[in-house]
Amino acid sequence: MSTARDRQRRRDELRRKDLQRRSVLAGEASAATAEVESALTTPNESVSAAFFDVDNTVMQGASIFHLARGLYRRKFFTTRDIAGAAWKQAYFRFVGVENPEHVEAARTSALSFIAGHTVGELQEVGEEIFDEAMADRIWPGTRALAQLHLDQGERVWLVTAAPVEIAQIIARKLGLTGAMGTVAEHVDGVYTGQLVGDMLHGPAKAEAVKALAAREGLDLSQCAAYSDSANDLPLLQLVGRPCAVNPDVRLRRHAKTHGWPIRDYRTGRKAARVGFAAGLVGGAAAGALAAASTLREKRR
Template identity: 30%
Template sequence: MALAIFDLDNTLLGGDSDHLWGEFIVEQRIVDPAVYKERNDAFFNDYLAGRLDIQIYLSFCLQPLAEHSAEQLVAWHAQFMREKIEPIMLPAARELIRKHRDAGDTLMIITATNRFITAPIARAFGIDILLATECEKADGRYTGHSTDIPCFRDGKVTRLDRWMLENSQSLDDSWFYSDSINDLPLLSLVDHPVAVDPDDKLRAHAEANGWQVLSLR
């Protein structure tokens, strides 16, 4: 059984769920609108440029989770799914997932975005296996800190290696679909790397190495 791995943001989604969550909590005035938006946009630009400091970003973006109850966060997330995520779940992405499912492949989403944001999105795509950046909890509430290795750049490889060891899986005949140069470490390991609506750096690398370039838009 082959492993079909999908990045989430700007790959299966026609947008970035992490950045959109920041915009959502600004619009709902859950955070200070002006201050939070400026920093959220700056971190997003750092990510796009390939220079994001993931630990500094996580300290910023996870703090609002610690300031509200789990029940309130779930309610907000349901609204976020309706307003921000469902409209950007790409039909062609659903079809690609269906193709791999019909082939009997093991489906996985691997994403740097945290599990609070992404777990409901993975369920909406019908994918049970999710490797994401983990959010620490204590006494049923988020602490505002991450735990484990962030699922970002080389961290995706580390987290995937551990999962494969625990689940007796391998990368034989494996696929990975991603839009971002940040995912070059994992793209370089699989048998079938696919650049999906890629950023300029990833497109250049894919074309230079004869990788498939695909659009789901």
């Protein structure tokens, strides 16, 4: 006779398999969109490459926050839209894990604010938002690390949960090889508001890198990866040269235990402020914060 514990174990296993399936799908979809910048002359015969997370690794703060704020200012969505998406994310975080409908709602709300807009629109606006809000937030130290890899003839890829279109803009602006990010489904160039697989987060990043490595003939044991978050341990453990950059507490502890190099470009209050913001900003909640921030500015 099946016990409650047995039923819970089966549910947990089904969720684990569903997460794995979505992570693989998201990773493969992101790797398939990764185009090499044609202007670069990095030799393709190199079997080593470097992979960089974006938020708080390459850029101060969360790129999705800057994107959502810029889109809100351009009337892409209303405060009611983003509040609804933020509620779904919060509800999922606290009680939705037991309910498949809440899990799906949280996923689909993550990039729902671009539904009905075109790929061309997001790319054009993304260029403007990078210049307005992201360019001066690049960590010089991390940028130097990326350039060092390029100078050594290695390719450099961004791997981020941000929309792949924004990731590609950041990579191009920084002169990197390319980027992988969350892939939003679009039909005839118009976004449906659905994701392909899942957010490119955690295990999905590792799947994306594995798919890209297979396509590009990379030897992951000779590759490097950089991140600030313990959520990216699947990616960091995949390569032969992991490095913690501006690490959170868990990643710093793990890096010290395993003898990984640590690079911290934050100082004093800035480190505390950036760490606090990273904990608050994520997915649709980033848009809610962006909207609130913009409203406060208008009231001043």
